[in-house]
Amino acid sequence: MTVKQIMVIGAGQMGGGIAQVCAMAGYNVHLHDLKEEFVEKGLNVIKKNLERQVSKGKMTEEEQTQTFQRLTPSVDLQNAAKVDIVIEAAVENMEIKSKLFAELDGIAAEHTILATNTSSLPITEIAAVTNRPEKVIGMHFMNPVPVMKLVEVIRGLATSDEVYQVVEDLAKALNKVPVEVNDFPGFVANRILMPMINEAIYTLYEGVATKEAIDEVMKLGMNHPMGPLALADFIGLDTCLYIMETLHEGFGDTKYRPCPLLRKYVKAGWLGKKTGKGFYTYE
Template identity: 75%
Template sequence: MEIKRVMVIGAGQMGSGIAQVCAMNGYDVILHDLKEDFVEKGISGIKKQLEKQVKKERISEADMDRFLRRIQPSVDLTNAEDVDIVIEAAVENMDVKKSVFSQLDEIAPEHTILATNTSSLPITELASVTNRPEKVIGMHFMNPVPVMKLVEVIRGLATSQEVFETVYTMAENVKKTAVEVQDFPGFVSNRILMPMINEAIFTVYEGVSSPKDVDEVMKLGMNHPMGPLTLADFIGLDTCLYIMETLHEGFGDDKYRPCPLLRKYVKAGWLGKKSGRGFYEYS
């Protein structure tokens, strides 16, 4: 199975990053979103990223133009009629993703692989709304996509070996390091990361230490490049809460219960960097 043409659904930060690395590594890309404004913003963001690469002399202007020509904007899902793989990077909501996958199953050719960039939702459940569960797979990129090297390639219960190998190879073709993961809540990355962040929030909630000092312990004592509370602010506290709730529900184990302080901040609208305030304030 050979992949030549890719559709990315969702032109936000993750989707546009995926579209960029695919275009830079020889794939023709359709970047799809609900509104033209969203797609234009995504492509504009890709252009800015590529312009930075030109200034640093990592690529030429001719390279940048060639990469951008490979990206076709779309607000019509029927454009999936002519692709070999769809990588869905829509909002992290199961109902939304199920709706998208159900529509794609009707539109896309029989050979087309349906991949999701979900960070925590079950691949097997998504596959259940299609008539091609053997062609449904997780392809979890890390943020920011052009910089981060890891892709979790996640097998659903019915994912075929051929589809797994095709997607694994594609991840390597876009200059990423692929790792094989089974379909469990949070996969590997968030099953380990989010409880650590949640525990860091508990240490603040219980008055053990301040956010700044918790982050200093992890940076200077554990050699982490960024403290867990700074990282939580960058991820978005609403996203952290959603993933913790997914882990708690998926495993039924109270060790994954979200910290009450995390819930309080989200209810207050303190979502981190994107809202201007989380564990830290951002101007």
């Protein structure tokens, strides 16, 4: 199967980034969200990103225009009937994703692959709400999508080899590096990353060191480009908490128990960079 038309669901940071790299690679993309204002906001961010590429000499003005012309705004889920693959990047919530995949299954053409950008939720469970579990797969991009090379490609229990191959080839066409991962809570990236972030929060909670000191140790001692607390703010503390809860529930192991300080910050609405306050304060 050849992929020509793509729908990306969710015009936020992740969805917008995925739509951008797909359009840059020459694919026609329907960028879908619930409201026109969300789609417009996503398209404006992509436009600014492409303009930055031109100013840096990484793209010509003609290429920028052609890339942007490949993006079609969508607020009607029926547009899924026109595409070869749907990449869902909606909110990280099993109930929302299950409802969406059941709807997409009824709209999309028989050959259409349904991919999810979930960072921690089981692909097999999402696939189970459809009549095409063999065509459901995980395609977990890293943030920020235009910069980060990795895509975790996650097979559900029923995902076919053919579908896996199409998605792996697509990831390569987007100039990404696909890595095959099995369907376990948190996959590889978040199963390793999130407990590290959670432990950094415990280190702060227990008064072992200040937030600045904790981040400095990991940057200078472990050569991490960003400290774990700053990274948590960048990801969103609500997302970090949700993934830790998914790991805790999925494995039933106390080592994945979310730190009480993380819960407290989320309850306070201190979600990190997106709200202007998390472990650090942002303008």
